[in-house]
Amino acid sequence: xxxxxxxxxxxxxxxxxxxxxxxxxxxxxDIISTxxxxxxxxxxxxGDKGGRVVIFQQxxxxxxxxxxxxxxNVYSTFQSHEPEFDYLKSLEIEEKINKIRWLPQKNAAQFxxxxxxxxxxxxxxxxxxxxxxxxxxxEEDGRYRDAATITTLRVPVFRPMDLMVEASPxxxxxxxxxxxxxxxxxxxxxxxxxxxxxxxxNLWHLEITDRSFNIVDIKPANMEELTEVITAAEFHPHQCNxxxxxxxxxTIRLCDMRASALCDKHSKLFEEPEDPxxxxxxxxxxxxxxxxxxxxxxxxxxxxxxxxxKIWDLNMENRPVETYQVHEYLRSKLCSxxxxxxxxxxxxxxxxxxxxxxxxxxxxxxxxxxxxxxxxDVTLEASRESCKPRxxxxxxxxxxxxxxxxxxxxxxxxxxxxxxLHTAWHPQENIIAVATTNNLYIFQEKVN
Amino acid sequence: MIxxxxxxxDAQSLISISLRKIHxxxxxxGGIKLHKNLLVSxxxxxxxxxxxxxxxxEIYRMQQYEEVMTVCNEIQELxxxxxxxxxxxxxxxxxxxxxxxxxxxxxxxxxxxxxPSVQHIQPSSACSVPLALQNEExxxxxxxxxxxxxxxxxxxxxxxxxxxxxxxHCNKTTVLDLDTHVVTTVENxxxxxxxxxxxxxCCQGAQSxxxxxxxxxxxxxxxxxxxxxxxPCKRAKFEDSSYACTEPLDTSNISNLISIFxxxxxxLVSRQADLEQALxxxxxxxxxxxxxxxxxxxxxxx
Numbered sequence: 158x159x160x161x162x163x164x165x166x167x168x169x170x171x172x173x174x175x176x177x178x179x180x181x182x183x184x185x186x187d188i189i190s191t192x193x194x195x196x197x198x199x200x201x202x203x204g205d206k207g208g209r210v211v212i213f214q215q216x217x218x219x220x221x222x223x224x225x226x227x228x229x230n231v232y233s234t235f236q237s238h239e240p241e242f243d244y245l246k247s248l249e250i251e252e253k254i255n256k257i258r259w260l261p262q263k264n265a266a267q268f269x270x271x272x273x274x275x276x277x278x279x280x281x282x283x284x285x286x287x288x289x290x291x292x293x294x295x296e297e298d299g300r301y302r303d304a305a306t307i308t309t310l311r312v313p314v315f316r317p318m319d320l321m322v323e324a325s326p327x328x329x330x331x332x333x334x335x336x337x338x339x340x341x342x343x344x345x346x347x348x349x350x351x352x353x354x355x356x357x358x359n360l361w362h363l364e365i366t367d368r369s370f371n372i373v374d375i376k377p378a379n380m381e382e383l384t385e386v387i388t389a390a391e392f393h394p395h396q397c398n399x400x401x402x403x404x405x406x407x408t409i410r411l412c413d414m415r416a417s418a419l420c421d422k423h424s425k426l427f428e429e430p431e432d433p434x435x436x437x438x439x440x441x442x443x444x445x446x447x448x449x450x451x452x453x454x455x456x457x458x459x460x461x462x463x464x465x466x467k468i469w470d471l472n473m474e475n476r477p478v479e480t481y482q483v484h485e486y487l488r489s490k491l492c493s494x495x496x497x498x499x500x501x502x503x504x505x506x507x508x509x510x511x512x513x514x515x516x517x518x519x520x521x522x523x524x525x526x527x528x529x530x531x532x533x534d535v536t537l538e539a540s541r542e543s544c545k546p547r548x549x550x551x552x553x554x555x556x557x558x559x560x561x562x563x564x565x566x567x568x569x570x571x572x573x574x575x576x577x578l579h580t581a582w583h584p585q586e587n588i589i590a591v592a593t594t595n596n597l598y599i600f601q602e603k604v605n
Numbered sequence: 606m607i608x609x610x611x612x613x614x615d616a617q618s619l620i621s622i623s624l625r626k627i628h629x630x631x632x633x634x635g636g637i638k639l640h641k642n643l644l645v646s647x648x649x650x651x652x653x654x655x656x657x658x659x660x661x662x663e664i665y666r667m668q669q670y671e672e673v674m675t676v677c678n679e680i681q682e683l684x685x686x687x688x689x690x691x692x693x694x695x696x697x698x699x700x701x702x703x704x705x706x707x708x709x710x711x712x713x714x715x716x717x718x719x720x721p722s723v724q725h726i727q728p729s730s731a732c733s734v735p736l737a738l739q740n741e742e743x744x745x746x747x748x749x750x751x752x753x754x755x756x757x758x759x760x761x762x763x764x765x766x767x768x769x770x771x772x773x774h775c776n777k778t779t780v781l782d783l784d785t786h787v788v789t790t791v792e793n794x795x796x797x798x799x800x801x802x803x804x805x806x807c808c809q810g811a812q813s814x815x816x817x818x819x820x821x822x823x824x825x826x827x828x829x830x831x832x833x834x835x836x837p838c839k840r841a842k843f844e845d846s847s848y849a850c851t852e853p854l855d856t857s858n859i860s861n862l863i864s865i866f867x868x869x870x871x872x873l874v875s876r877q878a879d880l881e882q883a884l885x886x887x888x889x890x891x892x893x894x895x896x897x898x899x900x901x902x903x904x905x906x907x
Contacts, residue, residue: 251635272770274635336639355639386640405640439620441647445640493650496622501641 167531168587169603170550172543174228176203176213177596179541189592191579195259195267198264198583201590202228202269203597204254208238210271210324212282229599233282235324238273250275256341258350260363268327274337277352279328280364287315327497333359333369340390346397353390353402360414372420373402388503389449396455403460407431407444409469429476439491439500447503452512453584459515459604461506464488466517466527481527482535484519486557486568499573507582518577521566522593523553539577539598541593549603616656884887 186207193202201213214232251274260268264314266283274446291313298550336355343350351361351372373390377383385406393399393414399416410423431440443463448581455567457478460467464485467477483504487494494500499520518524519536527534536553543550556565579592587602623645630637630645 248636249634253635337635339640383643386643388640405643438616438648438651440642442650445644492619495619500627501644521723 164581167528170526170537170587170589170600171603172545172548172598173552173601174212174599175541175544175596176229176231178600183595187595189579189595189597190255191257192581192590192592192597193257193259194268194478194581194583195269195589196261196584198585200232200259200267201581202257202259203590203592204237204257204271205595206251206253208236208240208252208254208273210235210237210254210257210269210280230340233322233324235280237271237278237280237326238276242276255338258341258343258557259361261347263347270341270343272338272341275331275334277330277338277341277361278326279330279537280324281327282322283326284317285321285323288318290312290316314568327580328366329385330361330366330369331360333361336386339388342390342392344392344397345395349397351390352401353387355386358387358390358402358420359399370418371413372418374419374421375404388446391449391451391458394451394453394455401449401451401458403446403449405445406441406463407446409446409449409458411471425471425474427477429467429473435488437491437529439495442495442500443491448505450508451504452508455513459506459508461504461517462500462590463500466506466515468515468529479529481515481525483517483525484523484555486555487520490568494565494573497573499576502576502578504577505579509579509582509587510585514526516580516582516589518580518591520573520576521571522575523555523576524577524580524591537600539593539596539600547603550600616652619652620649620656624650733785 167471175503177189184207186205186209188206189203190206191202191204194200195202197487199215201215202420203211204212210233211231212233213229215229216227237254238252240252240357242248243250251272254271255274256270256272258270260270260279262268266281269282271278271279271280290297291311293307293310293313296302326385330352332359334352334354336357338352338354340353341350348364349360349362352361353373356374356376357371359369360372361369373387375385385404385408388403388405390400390402399411400414401409401411403409407428409427411425411427412420412421413424416422416424431444446460446462448461456471458469458471460469461483462476464487465483466481468479468481470478476589482524504518506515508515513528513530514531515527516524517527522539524532524539525536530577536555537550538553554562554565555571556562556567558568561567575593577591577593581590585587589600591598591600624663626645627642
């Protein structure tokens with residue numbers, strides 16, 4: 158049943174769950190800022206603007222019951238980051254979680270990296286379902302017994318207890334970034350990871366917190382000459398020496414750490430020449446790449462800029478192999494989107510398990526599934542109105558202009574405050590997590 | 606050529622919107638976002654280029670017409686029969702010229718040479734360089750003469766009544782390097798290491814030998830509220846407008862936008878309502894354009 162194949166129009170998506178408060182008055186701290194499945198898909202982590210991490214766990218399937226896959230329930234909640242103040246620069250450091258990345262599981266415990274603008278933390282999430290009982294020197298509540306009253310000895314034993322999930326910070330990687338961290342990525346070697354800010358990328362060892370190596374530095378000698386910043390970075394899924402980083406100018410650089418210690422010189426530069434007929438005041442803004450993701454097989458990478466998703470073959474640098482328009486109808490609205498700051502929204506994108514479908518978010522709580530193999534795409538909506546259990550999502554259509562057909566929504570009616578920036582796809586199954594402002598929707602493939 | 610199809614908003618309002626965004630970003634939680642401000646500066650640059658192009662096209666057309674008519678009148682006195690047609694043809698060519706590069710170049714020459722002459726006005730390909738939108742680096746000024754005439758022309762063009770401000774030519778950039786905590790001022794290509802930001806001194810770097818007399822900016826400064834924040838206060842140097850055009854402007858001198866508009870902008874915005882009648886709806890960003898003729902990028906990197 159684990160068909161990660163197909164998506165788009167083959168698969169029908171239906172509502173599974175929604176997490177988060179129902180009321181429209183959204184507390185700023187509850188705004189979801191990142192969503193990530195772990196490597197098995199059993200755990201789903203979200204981070205919010207208030208610095209909290211909430212982890213959901215998929216219930217173990219009961220195969221004798223209905224074939225509908227089981228639900229995700231809250232597994233652990235903890236405060237990852239707190240607001241800080243940099244007194245030297247008189248700057249407040251936001252506690253908002255920018256990214257969460259899971260480490261592959263090595264033992265019973267789970268590990269994840271979470272980061273805000275300045276500090277990365279390694280968290281250990283472990284279960285405790287047994288408790289030692291029968292100490293000789295201590296009472297059950299912890300008080301020490303009077304030694305004189307002890308007449309016999311016994312061996313303490315473990316007894317089952319209610320499951321308790323504990324999250325503890327194991328490492329804190331701080332003070333390595335002058336600018337705002339936008340990405341973290343765990344290496345396939347399971348020992349190192351990278352963190353990227355606007356101008357630099359650092360390489361860390363998971364065990365060592367007081368040292369990191371700077372591997373990319375694009376800060377110009379004179380800041381007046383600054384023309385681009387780093388917007389995202391990711392390690393290759395299999396080659397531990399390779400990583401990519403995207404820039405605000407719409408270019409992606411692939412670097413090989415074997416070439417030199419400092420990877421300022423790229424091994425490959427992926428860039429598509431700009432279409433001069435589309436030139437506008439906002440060309441630089443909409444070409445800025447907001448997310449870059451390798452495919453699971455490591456042969457392709459996907460980039461997201463404001464209006465489109467591009468798939469690149471790592472062997473071809475001069476243009477993407479596929480380009481998908483996410484919401485081309487917004488091209489004529491760029492001015493208003495600039496005024497209300499929406500043009501700066503950073504949309505993420507993700508691959509499905511077998512790299513045949515990609516997904517990204519849009520406005521009005523719409524999200525788009527782009528089927529690469531069948532060259533088809535569909536727009537779906539995450540809304541409270543389609544929240545009946547197993548209700549199939551109906552494709553949505555946006556009318557760019559002219560006559561609006563029935564069931565279409567016109568561009569001017571779109572709610573630009575309802576945006577889906579963060580989405581995640583289960584690594585093996587057709588289960589997706591879609592974050593609206595403060596709610597997390599989980600959709601599953603319709604099973605007949 | 607910028608496609609302005611989506612713009613119900615013109616270049617001027619884009620500039621004021623962008624400046625407002627940069628100003629607001631200073632008070633936003635989490636510190637100044639480098640990426641966003643960089644993108645806003647690109648919009649500023651694009652809008653400014655379009656604005657300048659339009660302005661110069663307008664000036665050129667007006668000037669061309671006047672010059673041609675003057676020449677024609679002179680010639681007419683000599684030979685009333687033949688040359689009137691030629692003149693009208695020339696006028697048609699020049700004034701009706703669609704090519705912006707032609708109009709800009711035309712604007713350059715009369716300004717610099719102060720010798721209106723129909724024959725000298727020839728479009729040259731080099732002049733089209735600054736007009737094309739390019740993602741060139743800030744420091745590479747596309748064409749010094751372009752900016753030279755910007756400075757010279759900007760002042761008469763502006764309709765703003767703030768004459769002291771019109772004479773202001775800020776050519777200093779102040780940057781705070783977050784890594785070394787050193788404040789650096791760049792003026793006229795000379796780099797001055799100022800004192801550490803933590804001391805918040807208003808040091809003034811060594812005077813550039815190219816500097817001539819400075820106007821008394823006390824008049825302007827007194828109207829600005831004190832900058833109540835971390836940015837080291839830098840006094841902009843004001844220079845005579847006539848001097849500005851002969852000054853070598855090899856590096857693109859970006860003024861300390863935040864210190865001017867951080868304080869001055871709120872003043873500008875609040876006065877905008879009063880001014881709107883006086884200026885017939887012109888945005889106060891015009892004042893910005895008039896006074897900062899040479900900047901290409903408004904970002905102060907943090």
